[in-house]
Amino acid sequence: MKKLINDPKNVVDEAVAGFEAAHGDIVTVSHDPIYIARKDAPVAGKVAIVSGGGSGHEPLHGGFVGYGMLDAAVPGPVFTSPTPDPILAATKAVDSGAGVLHIVKNYTGDVLNFETAADLAAADGVEVRTVVIDDDVAVKDSLYTAGRRGVAGTVLVEKIAGAAAERGDDLDAVAAVAEKVNGQVRTMGVALTPCVVPHAGEPSFTLADDEIEIGIGIHGEPGRERIKLAPADEIVDRLLKPVLEDLPFASGDKVLLLVNGMGGTPQVELYVVFRHAAEVLAGKGIEVTRSLVGNYVTSLEMQGVSISVLKLDDELTELWDAPVQTAALRWGR
Amino acid sequence: MKKLINDPKNVVDEAVAGFEAAHGDIVTVSHDPIYIARKDAPVAGKVAIVSGGGSGHEPLHGGFVGYGMLDAAVPGPVFTSPTPDPILAATKAVDSGAGVLHIVKNYTGDVLNFETAADLAAADGVEVRTVVIDDDVAVKDSLYTAGRRGVAGTVLVEKIAGAAAERGDDLDAVAAVAEKVNGQVRTMGVALTPCVVPHAGEPSFTLADDEIEIGIGIHGEPGRERIKLAPADEIVDRLLKPVLEDLPFASGDKVLLLVNGMGGTPQVELYVVFRHAAEVLAGKGIEVTRSLVGNYVTSLEMQGVSISVLKLDDELTELWDAPVQTAALRWGR
Known part of the structure; x- marks a missing residue:
């Protein structure tokens, strides 16, 4: 550690x-x-x-x-x-x-x-x-x-x-x-690496060198599945699908798109993720009218990201601004 | 990678x-x-x-x-x-x-x-x-x-x-x-881990599990020395000493203290560093009148931190604000 x-x-x-x-x-x-x-x-x-x-x-x-x-x-x-x-x-x-x-x-x-x-x-x-x-x-x-x-x-x-x-x-x-x-608002995250709680001194879970955890919790709790590391766009697709289906979001919705770093992910990767997430939403007729990209709700030094989509209306937009x-x-x- | x-x-x-x-x-x-x-x-x-x-x-x-x-x-x-x-x-x-x-x-x-x-x-x-x-x-x-x-x-x-x-x-x-x-302004940094340039696919340098690099560059260029991992306060002392001696900063100076994360360091650690850096400055009669803590000039996912001290006057303070x-x-x- x-x-x-x-x-x-x-x-x-x-x-x-x-x-x-x-x-x-x-x-x-x-x-x-x-x-x-x-x-x-x-x-x-x-x-x-x-x-x-x-x-x-x-x-x-x-x-x-x-x-x-x-x-x-x-x-x-x-x-x-x-x-x-x-x-x-x-x-x-x-x-x-x-x-x-x-x-x-x-x-x-x-x-x-x-x-x-x-x-x-x-x-x-x-x-x-x-x-x-x-x-x-x-x-x-x-x-x-x-x-x-x-x-x-x-x-x-x-x-x-x-x-x-x-x-x-x-x-x-x-x-x-x-x-x-x-x-x-709906969210789903992915971890590329675990994190180490200081007083524990050991990673809270382990991932193989070529493995990621889809649906990770912010304390490293198990998610939905472990898969092989994939291109960012594929990972974004896997995160966004359940997020969008859950509310569900629909064509014509205006949304805030939050790409949140888990703590150890470089900003350049967060923007690679944002790019494709925005693209997917646009493809479904969902308009990103507000956005937030950065480390806001983290898990120590964990590498990973979560994607949140919030359905906005005039009131929520005004309060956000x-x-x-x-x-x-x-x-x- | x-x-x-x-x-x-x-x-x-x-x-x-x-x-x-x-x-x-x-x-x-x-x-x-x-x-x-x-x-x-x-x-x-x-x-x-x-x-x-x-x-x-x-x-x-x-x-x-x-x-x-x-x-x-x-x-x-x-x-x-x-x-x-x-x-x-x-x-x-x-x-x-x-x-x-x-x-x-x-x-x-x-x-x-x-x-x-x-x-x-x-x-x-x-x-x-x-x-x-x-x-x-x-x-x-x-x-x-x-x-x-x-x-x-x-x-x-x-x-x-x-x-x-x-x-x-x-x-x-x-x-x-x-x-x-x-x-x-004077700055010095430390790396706990290297970073991986995407098209290279390999760490730009290696550090043993118990080793850190004092004086690291933001591309992983060699610094002053490799030492064993030490408590944060000791590391801060090692970074601040050459920073303060170089200008030199003196008792009575008002300064901006920047604790900059290298990309992969959790915020909780940046504040542990800030705490002791502010303490050291106070002990020397140097007043921290402005501060900045976060990831501003990073090296991909490198874990580490740099400390910058900027001597302020009324004009620089006004322009900062x-x-x-x-x-x-x-x-x-």
């Missing part, structure tokens, strides 16, 4: 300290319990949005804290849910009285711990709604999950719900727009 | 086509000869800035084309300079009559080909100035280079010179500010 770390058990604490040092203009950090909050939180009258989960998926979620997106992010240990305590502390810290939306990726530990925190927050008088993200079409029920997994679509939910909260929507409305995005100012996603400010 | 590509010889063309499909709101692409230009170029009365070089360092340079940064980027084959033809075509396409600044990383092929293109452009009546970037303190004279190499500091030169051009500085002034940034709207660097618009 070759990593730029010190003691493996301090990786998250040290990374969060580095994040604080780099982005002190946007965030403040609580170290015990650990969470990252928007610098000006709580924002008077605004619904707050809190997300979180195991570390190792950066920039998710800390990189999305700031104006127009998350009010707080709660990082757990690598690939491990945060406990209810920091989630509760973050929730109470950012609530302005307008209530808090929890955006939770569908993994058993995350769902349970956010639920406990929400109950405790409610007992303290904080109104909480929860939206569970499950955009991964690859598998139903898997390691860590009952139902589908929450993967790269999460960044789209966080951006769009964040914009709704910023424009002044109330808690029910912000929760509704988050549900709507989750309902209209609204200003955002976070460490990892920023425009209009 | 596991890569998300089709035919290795089409990687750059396909990636550029993907870039065009994803960022058509910001850029236009010429496919033959190949270059990426700002959508609204030539911008009347504005000095234009053109950069370029071998591909494989994305987002450099195409990801920096847009308002407030580059007017055009000319991608060569992977790790190989573009020929003079596309550089000349890009130069002429974006010149508004106010002249063109070439920002060239100091590699023999790039310097030569940009020089030829500049001569040809001058013969066609386009005024061209050239600034050669050589921020890497690791080695003097190396594979591909006479003198020091141009590495991650390039992104800082392109951003700040771009802002100077955008505010209306004339060609001499834009060239002067680019020279100033190059004169005040000015609005920018490119695929890879964006704020204020």
